[in-house]
Amino acid sequence: MTLPTTPSFRLDGKRALVAGASSGIGMACAVALTEAGADVTFAARRAEVLNGVVSAVSAAGYTARALALDVSHTNAVREVFEAQPYNIVVNSAGLARHSPAVETTEDDFDAVMSINVRAAYFFAQQAAKAMITQGIGGSIIQISSQMAHVGGVDRAVYCGSKHAIEGMNKAMAIEFGPADIRVNSICPTFILTPLTRPTFEDPKKRAWIDSKIKLPRVGKVEDIMGAAVFLASDASGMITGTSILVDGGWTAG
Ligand SMILES: NC(=O)c1ccc[n+]([C@@H]2O[C@H](COP(=O)([O-])OP(=O)(O)OC[C@H]3O[C@@H](n4cnc5c(N)ncnc54)[C@H](OP(=O)(O)O)[C@@H]3O)[C@@H](O)[C@H]2O)c1
Structure with a gap:
């Protein structure tokens, strides 16, 4: 009898x-991708911070x-992918500016949409274009949010931006599937990072978070690492056009 072989989680x-x-x-x-064997380029705007991170990785x-x-x-993104195709791309660049919907300014709306939706869209577009040109298939992963699946207090703009990610991912998954390019998102709950520190430090908001997460703690960045490796690897080879909720049960009810 021949037993099935577990597809690899490695990214060598x-x-x-x-x-x-x-x-x-x-x-x-x-x-996480580095530890799984991939050759990883760490990208962001702050070069000196990135250099510190890469030194620690080394x-x-x-x-x-x-x-x-x-x-x-977009032109810079295009140049990056034209110079070098990647098998795996993760987009975690994101922005939050929360307000009641009746008070949202056009500036805040445009700032959030410009990073969370527009930049995410063209990042995926250029990544896929390079994969198709080189005939290499791959995995595109957007860091979305649990707020792509539910509403949240003062979060009409943020929720709108993250719901948009899910829609564009589904359409891109249909288009890129024949080229063996998978498109998915990871939807985290509240994770303590510089982005969410102000929310965590507000006792009322912290109580809201604690009341919604079913597990007895909030999220930490380590909770996202396994999902990233999974979606990047052959272990998720038949998964596309969907999302993995890492939400501690927030959206369960
Ligand atoms: N933390 C949470 O609870 C949580 C929950 C759900 C979803 N998310 C989502 O997860 C993603 C990451 O959030 P985080 O909490 O990790 O925030 P973070 O610690 O503030 O990190 C944001 C990252 O995005 C980069 N970035 C921002 N604008 C950029 C730009 N224009 N070009 C390139 N890089 C840019 C920042 O680097 P530079 O400043 O160096 O460019 C930084 O590395 C966001 O999309 C967020 O919406 C977060």
């Missing part, structure tokens, strides 16, 4: 680019590269 021989890798969830995902015995990149500059 794969090239990965992680945008938003200077901090928080993106940095954790980039480290000190841990891995090879990593730093790339200064603003994902809102």
